[in-house]
Amino acid sequence: MRTSEKPAGRGQVNAERPGQQAGLSGPASRKLPVSPRERKPALAALALLLILGGALATTLLVLRSGDRVSAIVITKQIGAGQRMLTTSMREVQVAGTDLGYVPWAQRDQVAQNFARVTLLPGTLLTRDMVVSTSSELGPGKAIVGLALKPGQMPITLDEGDRVQVIYVPGRGDGATAQSRVLSQSALVHRFVPNSRGGPSGQVAIIVDVKDAPAISTYSSSGEVAVVELPGAR
Template sequence: MALRKRSPKVTPTDTPRVSEAGSSAAAPVGRPAPTPVAKRRVGGVAVAVALAALGGLGAFVGTQANEAKPYLVVNAPVERGQKIESSMLSSVRVAGDPSVLVPATEAQQIQGQVATTDLQPGSTITRTSTATSLGVEDGESLVGLALEVGRLPAREMAAGDHVQVLFTPGNQNTKAGDESQNHDPVAAVIEASHHDQNSGKTTVDLRVKQADAQKVATWGAAGTASVIMQGAQK
């Protein structure tokens, strides 16, 4: 009996198939996977952006902190024309423009000036909030009177109040020629007022017409001037 020869069994190997061009089989078509170098680049850009944002925020906060300085504020109501005293001033640390707000280091320069506008407690003092005087218009004069109790209303007079100055000699003997002088009331406007605790007198600055200034000043020097307030004429 003749024996049949078995042909050897061929098993597949792991050797990749080679195309006709001699290259390995192509991988599935799609976006190429990012290489480690590309991943590092993307990560580096993200970190750089984050650091730049944090750096900008830090610079902004630092700038704000550097701009915060002590500036002057008033701690009590101050009316227009009222003299600024040291007890009225406080300071607060805020971010402001030194060309607009008054630094706390200039407190002594502000003391003794008058307010050019009404100031409420907590209001910052600006370069235009105070002045050495409110100024006098052409054709007007500013006259100061030191009045005793009874020669002006008990209520506090504010800058801008319209008043009249009267000749009130009281029990004093007038001079012989006084009867012929003009003793008509003089219309005036309060510019500032201040009560002196030591003397008990109230000093008022009055804006009057130039033609009446000498008469009012003479009454004040002689102690024959009084100030009254009147309502609007109907």
């Protein structure tokens, strides 16, 4: 009788290598070794410190924000002896200190007083900078208006400046007329620049009463000029 041999199936055990199925190669059946996961306690501790540090910084910022107070900062120059105007102030937040900053809530009371010294823009107002009376606007003083043209005033003129008022004779005054000082130290009380630009405009100055008549007379004929005195602030 004739017999035929059948090929070994997939589930048939290889006779040469017991325990290994046919159709699976040796190298493919092996798994690569996996190294155990390394633990890094130093990195974990560093991450924890960073988290705690961030939380602490946030807490400090919150606590310090509660120590800030509203104060007054000067936005426009105020000359010594001039009245404190609310239009020349604005609110600013500063750290609470013992320097005596005037609170923003008292701005209306401050506006009823005068500057002890010339206050420049950016100055944080303290109580020592304000006085209740003014030697500039008191008895013996007068406010005189000037209409100045280019060449009769410096381009840097501003309210609160100290100026010297000078008589400048016109061409029709003769060769014998000479310039002279009409006021040694006048205070620029108000300044309204010309809308057309250039160093010109309406200026109100505070002078001694005795100097007011001559300044007004020469100003009406355009024979007055002012010279800024930066060192006299």
